[in-house]
Amino acid sequence: MMASRALRGRSSLLRSIPSSSTRAAVPLATRRQFSCSTRKMSSFYPSWEPKGPSVKTEIPGPKAKEKIAELNEVFDTRSLNMLTDYYKSAGNYIADPDGNILLDVYAQIASIPVGYNNPALIEAAKSPQMIQGLINRPALGNFPSSDWADVLKAGILKVAPKGLNQVFTAMAGSDANETAYKAAFMYRRQQERGGAHVEFTEEEMSSAMLNQSPGASQNLSILSFKTGFHGRLFGSLSTTRSKPIHKLDIPAFDWPQATFPKLKYPLDKHAKENEAAEKAALEEVEHLIKNYHVPPCAVIVEPIQSEGGDNHASPAFFRGLREITKKNNVLLIVDEVQTGVGATGKFWAHEHWDLPTPPDMVTFSKKAQTAGYYFGNPELRPNKPYRQFNTWMGDPARALLFKAIIEEIEKHDLVKHTAKVGEYLYKRLEELGERYPGMVENLRGKGQGTFIAFDNPHRDVFLRRAKGEGVNIGGSGESAVRLRPMLVFEEGHVDLLIGGLERVIKSLK
Numbered sequence: 001m002m003a004s005r006a007l008r009g010r011s012s013l014l015r016s017i018p019s020s021s022t023r024a025a026v027p028l029a030t031r032r033q034f035s036c037s038t039r040k041m042s043s044f045y046p047s048w049e050p051k052g053p054s055v056k057t058e059i060p061g062p063k064a065k066e067k068i069a070e071l072n073e074v075f076d077t078r079s080l081n082m083l084t085d086y087y088k089s090a091g092n093y094i095a096d097p098d099g100n101i102l103l104d105v106y107a108q109i110a111s112i113p114v115g116y117n118n119p120a121l122i123e124a125a126k127s128p129q130m131i132q133g134l135i136n137r138p139a140l141g142n143f144p145s146s147d148w149a150d151v152l153k154a155g156i157l158k159v160a161p162k163g164l165n166q167v168f169t170a171m172a173g174s175d176a177n178e179t180a181y182k183a184a185f186m187y188r189r190q191q192e193r194g195g196a197h198v199e200f201t202e203e204e205m206s207s208a209m210l211n212q213s214p215g216a217s218q219n220l221s222i223l224s225f226k227t228g229f230h231g232r233l234f235g236s237l238s239t240t241r242s243k244p245i246h247k248l249d250i251p252a253f254d255w256p257q258a259t260f261p262k263l264k265y266p267l268d269k270h271a272k273e274n275e276a277a278e279k280a281a282l283e284e285v286e287h288l289i290k291n292y293h294v295p296p297c298a299v300i301v302e303p304i305q306s307e308g309g310d311n312h313a314s315p316a317f318f319r320g321l322r323e324i325t326k327k328n329n330v331l332l333i334v335d336e337v338q339t340g341v342g343a344t345g346k347f348w349a350h351e352h353w354d355l356p357t358p359p360d361m362v363t364f365s366k367k368a369q370t371a372g373y374y375f376g377n378p379e380l381r382p383n384k385p386y387r388q389f390n391t392w393m394g395d396p397a398r399a400l401l402f403k404a405i406i407e408e409i410e411k412h413d414l415v416k417h418t419a420k421v422g423e424y425l426y427k428r429l430e431e432l433g434e435r436y437p438g439m440v441e442n443l444r445g446k447g448q449g450t451f452i453a454f455d456n457p458h459r460d461v462f463l464r465r466a467k468g469e470g471v472n473i474g475g476s477g478e479s480a481v482r483l484r485p486m487l488v489f490e491e492g493h494v495d496l497l498i499g500g501l502e503r504v505i506k507s508l509k
Contacts, residue, residue: 094116106474125401133395161350169371266443274314278320319355341409421485461508
């Protein structure tokens with residue numbers, strides 16, 4: 001039923017674009033349409049999405065406000081960005097209850113991979129396999145379906161990072177990181193005991209029940225980076241360093257944090273300064289590994305610090321980090337929750353680094369619509385069952401959805417497509433910055449697909465006004481405007497986006 005409603009919703013979306021017969025119903029002062037006649041919209045599916053955004057009311061409009069008030073009675077709406085009508089959202093466009101249709105370059109915080117109501121995903125949702133996964137959801141650790149290996153091999157493992165051939169499936173990005181940390185702790189203690197065959201002592205088992213050493217290892221940590229974000233569960237929150245609001249009042253572990261290099265832009269004009277910043281950061285990492293009073297057994301890093309402000313580092317920095325972790329018997333966990341699945345012009349962002357040896361674990365979620373971590377070393381499997389376990393251990397329905405997403409990406413060569421569109425988008429943003437000095441500062445993400453950001457001195461106002469110009473866009477860090485388009489974002493959408501951003505900039509000058 002959901003699939004059929006979504007199909008009907010796409011037709012409703014096209015009908016909702018104001019025609020000459022409906023214009024009188026929307027005041028000219030508030031109704032705005034934006035279209036691009038020089039480029040065909042979606043080349044992937046005909047009649048999938050409109051020619052451009054349509055803003056009929058303020059956002060939120062009267063219908064949305066009424067529904068938000070109703071929702072607030074039973075659900076906290078203080079973080080609400082936009083009340084959405086998903087039945088009428090399509091492709092690169094997000095709709096609301098008042099009929100406003102915005103070009104969406106935020107995509108549910110970088111989580112929609114191939115467009116709203118993608119026809120191929122709707123078909124996948126109708127499959128008998130999907131129905132079984134939804135209505136007979138298994139406790140995967142105890143009762144996996146007979147085809148679970150086939151589902152994993154045809155989907156999640158089909159796109160596994162080079163050198164990593166196993167997966168632990170999870171529920172969300174925070175969960176993926178949390179379970180990767182547990183794997184790192186168990187692996188280190190297993191090494192210290194002398195191997196997987198060595199049994200736990202009575203002291204270890206009894207002290208673990210008291211949350212004390214040696215059973216509950218209090219002398220191990222995970223090293224993360226300042227301004228990084230890895231989730232909001234207890235372990236992952238202790239490695240999150242992006243905003244105080246995420247961490248206030250929550251007990252935290254005494255774990256180390258290193259400086260993430262803060263690069264200066266444009267990169268070609270600050271090469272020596274940036275190289276020095278990266279060298280200092282790597283030296284700090286090694287110092288903490290060797291000297292921190294709670295020794296790290298793993299380092300976790302984002303290829304691009306997304307929530308913390310879209311902070312980048314060079315491939316050389318990450319190769320240096322891999323070298324340091326290898327040398328010191330510390331695992332390297334790459335958090336690809338936001339960067340993974342094609343947005344940077346590679347399926348996995350760490351592919352840009354040309355590492356001599358792969359990371360020990362790679363975590364994923366968001367665009368994958370499922371979650372977990374990849375690994376290659378069989379010793380990262382716990383030595384006994386039930387040590388890395390929960391009821392669900394993932395979700396077959398979401399794994400099947402990721403399989404369909406992968407097939408759609410391959411069918412349309414969307415990773416290569418995103419790399420190409422990203423080049424065009426970056427060029428257009430450069431030109432915009434040249435026309436309006438100070439408004440598109442520290443443009444970053446060149447050669448990283450559409451995973452692009454810039455700083456604006458009026459960022460929060462910029463984001464609010466963008467909606468009035470038909471664009472849903474997000475921020476990160478203190479002043480960054482971050483672009484997170486879907487993989488079906490095309491050059492025609494870039495033109496619409498740049499037009500909308502230019503109107504916002506003009507309104508701020």
